[in-house]
Amino acid sequence: MADRQSPGIEITGLTVGYGERPVIDGLDLTVPAGRITTIVGPNASGKSTLLGAVARTIPITAGSVRLDGQDVARWGRRALARRMGLLPQTPIAPEGITVVDLVSRARYPYRNFFGGGDTADADDAVAEALSVTGTLPLASRLLEELSGGQRQRVWLALAIAQRTPLMLLDEPGTYLDLTAQIEVLDILVDLRDHAGRTIVLVLHDLNHAARYADHVVALADGRVAATGSPAEVFTEERLLEVFGLRSRVVDDPVTGTPMIVPIGRHSRPEHETTRPAVILTPAHDQKKVR
């Protein structure tokens, strides 16, 4: 499944934050090579900060991130960008850029100082990325004129066109309808299986994480609260502990992986509903019915 180029990540003693107080303090974590790892956790638990620290878009205070056993801090920008690509939660594009021009920027790390020197298959990489993400028909459109979901697909195309052995994706399903979210996750499985990529993605949808992850990392308050297979991490006890979420965990009828059924304050099994339904009619004429 994984080719020899797939890097695993080894994070040791990672401390990172934005001011005085670190968001992540002394975190140790191993991410397996050639697998899909999902990072889950409540809002503000440090998921994006962790991805940013791995990709070096956020400076770290202490600790190390090693890829293939090598400290990424020693690599220059281009060398790093040939090994890993980060799709952030809210990527920023220059104004007035077309889809094809934006996706072509993925090839920047392979060009030399004069703008040449990319591998012969550069055009293929861009065309293939546009094709698998369904954005080929949008190629000549301006990015700012696209819908949120179309834009999200274009950003994914950019990450794919970079052809890095390690892909870091922060909520790649944002703005996408359910069919498109599943399609994106299926594309990531293809990239793992056929291109041997190591994929790390932040997901809020725990059922998607349970279905698609080989490995799950649950963060809480900047620390690793649980790590392991979906079956190991997604238990009713852990979900309560990490997310404060009451739930039932059952077998997904399609895949057999854990399926999380949340219990809200107003969730009651139908047979326990004893209150009579109220038919809303003008106030003077309300009837209660069984």
Ligand SMILES: Nc1ncnc2c1ncn2[C@@H]1O[C@H](COP(=O)(O)OP(=O)(O)OP(=O)(O)O)[C@@H](O)[C@H]1O
């Ligand atoms: N640029 C920033 N400057 C200052 N504090 C920040 C910055 N970015 C994030 N933080 C803080 O760091 C903490 C972790 O944020 P982070 O974005 O990593 O969480 P997250 O788990 O990805 O959250 P979410 O699920 O809401 O996207 C939060 O308390 C947040 O307020």
